[in-house]
Amino acid sequence: MKITPEIIEKYLNNTCSWEEKREVDDWYRSFDDNPDSLRLMNEVEQDSLKRSMYNRFKNGIAGKLNSGTQNGTNNKIYTLVCVVSGIAALLLLIFKTGVTDQPSVYSKEHNQSQKVAFSNSGFGIYKKMLPDGSLVWLSPNSTITYPQKFTGNYREVTLAGEAFFEVSKDIKHPFIISSNELTTKVWGTSFRVKAYNNLPAEVSVLTGKVSVNKNSSNAQVMLSPGEKATLVNHQQLVKNSNARVKAEMRIWKKVSLSFDNVKIKQIFPELNKNFGINIYSADPKLNDLVFTGDFTDQSLPAILDMIKESINANYSMEDERTFLFKTNN
Known part of the structure; x- marks a missing residue:
């Protein structure tokens, strides 16, 4: 099936068929290999599509976490995977194009x-x-x-x-x-x-x-x-x-790091050492989250973007060298 602007519009309005929905999902996940189709839409339509799929991705993660808790999984430590493979590639694609749910960022068209x-x-x-x-x-x-x-x-x-x-x-x-x-x-x-x-x-x-x-x-x-x-x-x-x-300029210098089932409170010191800054959190629950991720040739802001979206958190800059992490809920 060819992805057309009409099908994308139906997708955004939740009026597409199950088959059309599946085709749009598959097409979007393959965007890294074939980016031209996305250019059929203007910037507003692109943002709308990415936000829609991004929210469904987050809801899927939340559902899996809730299911794990109901099944007796330890509710203090979750393993959250952010690797460039499978469904996680969609998350990284969204990072590349700058789409998040931050309410504090806005654009105005003249x-x-x-x-x-x-x-x-x-x-x-x-x-x-x-x-x-x-x-x-x-x-x-x-x-x-x-x-x-x-x-x-x-x-x-x-x-x-x-x-x-x-x-x-x-x-x-x-x-x-x-x-x-x-x-x-x-x-x-x-x-x-x-x-x-x-x-x-x-x-x-x-x-x-x-x-x-x-x-x-x-x-x-x-x-x-x-x-x-x-x-x-x-x-x-x-x-x-x-x-x-x-x-x-050290925070902008790109590095490659890998974490496998490592608690957030252990990841922050590793980032501090690599970038010469101070990242911390006073939230015990956040510090005990377990994270798995491969960061290849990434700057500190790019790494922080991926981590904060994966663990449903955010950070604020107390100064140019100090970053405070807090959960969103």
């Missing part, structure tokens, strides 16, 4: 300019995929504005606050981030931009090369991995490279 303003008013880092496939990890109290579709010679976005970018490579179409005082230009790399009104503007590079311009002058610096540019007193661009810069 019809006249065909732009979207995406804001994070929560307490954790939130991921958003841009139209070109680039990823933006948006910090709390931050907003990114971008077009519904990149056209012309440049891929231009505007940032207020802080975000880490993983820009898809496109030599012919440079990626430009405009903020209050700086303009950052790249072709394909990963870096962090800080553009708060009450703090010095900064750009730090993890991979690739980045050019940074002061908006009110011709001042420009080129940055390589491990380097940072800071706008001092709103006037001078200063470049530096030291251990502190590398420590600030």
Whole structure:
């Protein structure tokens, strides 16, 4: 059966047949191998589909946990599997496209300019995929504005606050981030931009090369991995490279970790050691949850996303290096 926009619309409205429902489920699970079909839908329809299937996935997990408790399974320790195989691949797919049930993250469409303003008013880092496939990890109290579709010679976005970018490579179409005082230009790399009104503007590079311009002058610096540019007193661009810069970017450095039936309270110290931060929870029930997961080439925010969704929890950033986990119920 061919998956058409009409069948997807019926799926979203719960009016499809059992056979159509099964076909859409199978198609969605194979999205990693054939992503083109999803592009038949606009962004709102994509989000609606992913949320619908994501909620069914979570409800299925909850049902299994409740069933296990009724059958006499230890209700203090659950084994939750988040491995890239079988049904768990659906969960990881949703992470890739930035869909969660966080009520604190919202987007607003500007019809006249065909732009979207995406804001994070929560307490954790939130991921958003841009139209070109680039990823933006948006910090709390931050907003990114971008077009519904990149056209012309440049891929231009505007940032207020802080975000880490993983820009898809496109030599012919440079990626430009405009903020209050700086303009950052790249072709394909990963870096962090800080553009708060009450703090010095900064750009730090993890991979690739980045050019940074002061908006009110011709001042420009080129940055390589491990380097940072800071706008001092709103006037001078200063470049530096030291251990502190590398420590600030450590949470974005990708690692590979594997956990097999390990309690959460044992996982947090391992993450703290790998990323040089402090993750903790004061909830005994959460600390005693058992987790199984393989994280291959993942940054800390990506790992935290997968863990929090798997154990029905959330986290807040007490500062740039401290993360507090709490259960959702």
